Amino acid sequence: MNIQRGNEQTSDHAPAPGPSAVAGAGVRFDNVQKSYDGETLVVDGLNLDIAPGEFLTMLGPSGSGKTTTLMMLAGFEPATHGEIFLNDQPINNVPPHKRGIGMVFQNYALFPHMTVAENLAFPLSVRNTPRAEIEAKVARALEMVELPDFGNRRPAQLSGGQQQRVAVARALVFDPALILMDEPLGALDKQLREQMQYEIKHIHANLGVTVVYVTHDQSEALTMADRICVFDKGIVQQLSTPDELYEKPANSFVAQFIGENNRLSGTVKEVSGDECRVDLDGGGTVTALAVNTDGPGSRATLSIRPERVVLAAQDGGSGRGDVPNRLSARVEELIYLGDHIRIRMTVAGRDDFVVKLRNDGTRCPLKAGDETAVGWLAADCRALDPIDD
């Protein structure tokens, strides 16, 4: 607990001036449930440990319970059941202003009747910080977000990106050990959003605070987080690092929600070790990793990432010995995307099977209407729980 994280992650990055590095706080949800109407659970049995200094992203579609979880942590919504711990102290009965948690809101929530400097001074002045210290901290915070000359402006005179930075600075200026961010980049355009993602990530790395970040944008989650907590229907579907989440989704929802995914439905024929044979509904039998299936006779959904599919056209149509799963395919559509070409095909009766072909300068060997074959390694094909579509 309370380990000074310092600048260990920022060897390539000059330490930014700004709020001093603080030890991040640890957070623990212990079987937390939340219901608004007494009939449905918005958050169902949440158990979650957030390590000090961690950047944890809560990812999920709207209505999945991620924002409600954040609001419970901030203290704006009481937990219906269970306990939330901040640095091992239960905080269910601590009002929001005594939790010492910085928060960045979706629409920034900068106070429009105050200047930028007054906004930044607000959390300090309500804590009765001496005036000189307030001025020094506000100046440092403005410098941290690279807006040193903007103190006297009103929020309305700033661009969206600048308001965003001020909101981040305000949440950090009183040196909280935990920062919550509720879709803070949702209102920015794509380019600015990507730039801010890096900036927030760097600020986190420099200060060592714990960050809990809510988003519905999976690429944002993959870019920023140490760990991602995927929510759906009030339940944590998977909690892992970004690469594990992408490479090894635990169920069909995660496979579908994170990144692009090809689904094939079928019935498990036999299971041997950690592999299984699956009869596809559209014909053909393939080998897959038995990740989340119920044994022979049960339904399963296979998940294959588009970039792991091997085209027969790529290896001269001879077939490769190390690709055990081979299915015939018909090219439906080619979409040029610059760095790669998306090929939509019909495979095993499904016409939404997508293959990504890296643009290496050679001409694409396929055109719409071609009959060809696709294949993939058993290790790249995960048999998961069945979903209807």
Place this chain on the structure above:
Amino acid sequence: MDGTSDAPDGLLTTGDGTPLKTALARATRRAKLKAVVLVLPLLLFVLVTFAVPIGQMLYLSVYSPVFADNMPRLSAYLMANPVTEVPGEAAFEALVLDLKDARKNRTHAQVGTRVNYEKAGSTSLFKSTARRLRKIDGPPYKEKLLALKPAWDDLHLWTVMERAAHRHTLSFYASALDLGYDAKGDLVRAPEERRIYGLLFQRTLLLSALIAGLCLLLGYPVAHLLANLPLKYSNLLMVLVLLPFWTSLLVRTTSWITLLQSQGVLNDLMVWIGIVGDDGRIQLMYNQAGTVIAMTHIMLPFMILPLYSVMKTVPKDFVRAARSLGAGPVTAFVRVYFPQTVPGIGAGVLLVFIISVGYYITPALVGGSSGQLISNQIAFHMLQSLNWGLAAALGALLLGGVLLLYWLYDRLVGVDNMKLG
């Protein structure tokens, strides 16, 4: 060649050489014309039924031709000869001849009333003199008239008539400001017991401010609730707020009479509970308390609606942000929420204040004598004493005062910050 090009003088022009601004003005003229045509009916309606009559009415506060029109000879004499003492034969001749004509035209009472505005007793003097003028059939007029009615030998009366001979006068404004002219024609304050308008203006402003303040106190929490409740509850609450609004004003006012009078529901209740004894019933009606209570109730929607419309636009995140930044509920309210609602407060207070300042029916019904406002006095002069000049002067002062307050408000808060819904 594209659509625009640079003319030699640097002005942008269209392809055929017309300046761009001209072309733009031509293009927008049609739209402007359409807009004017669309509002024209309402504009004419308001102009004919509202603006023009009000203008005429206000003009009456400085224009009073009744004396000059009906006493032409005397008016001519008085305009030519300033009065420093009771004038001589020529003036009395003009007076007698004019008064004879006026009696023929049955206008002598109006003339007397006009003079009576500034000198009490003049109406009866004019009437009784006119009745007995038959006895004077030739000079010397002064001698005969003074023998008949010695009251005409009065410098004050003649200075009043001198002022009345002018078609344009400021004497109504003087009266409205509790000023009057003494015998020599100098402007002095009215005697203490007759300074009623200053008192009434003062009371009107104070009571209106009190009503606006009470409405703010009572309306602010309701508006906050309205703006933050879930939709199904807030709709119900909104109906409750608006329901009195849709009920007739008279019904509401008379129901307050039923509630507040000394044998009314509220007093009965207090006697029954034992707060007051049966002989100590509280007088809540026919005094200022009645006016304040009934008008606060009537004005509440005018406070709640602007407040609500402003509070509706204050994002909930503001208070949450303040709380998360370390502010307790009170600090978050005072430093973040309240400043956001100031435009609504300004609009509501101004609206309630302005409507209250000119309010008539409720104070007339429940105000008794101590709860009367300036508008009741205006109505009195319009309908009963028929001194329209004074009514118009009082009205104009009221209007001027409200405009002054509006200007002050604009300087202090800014009208652009005001939201009325």
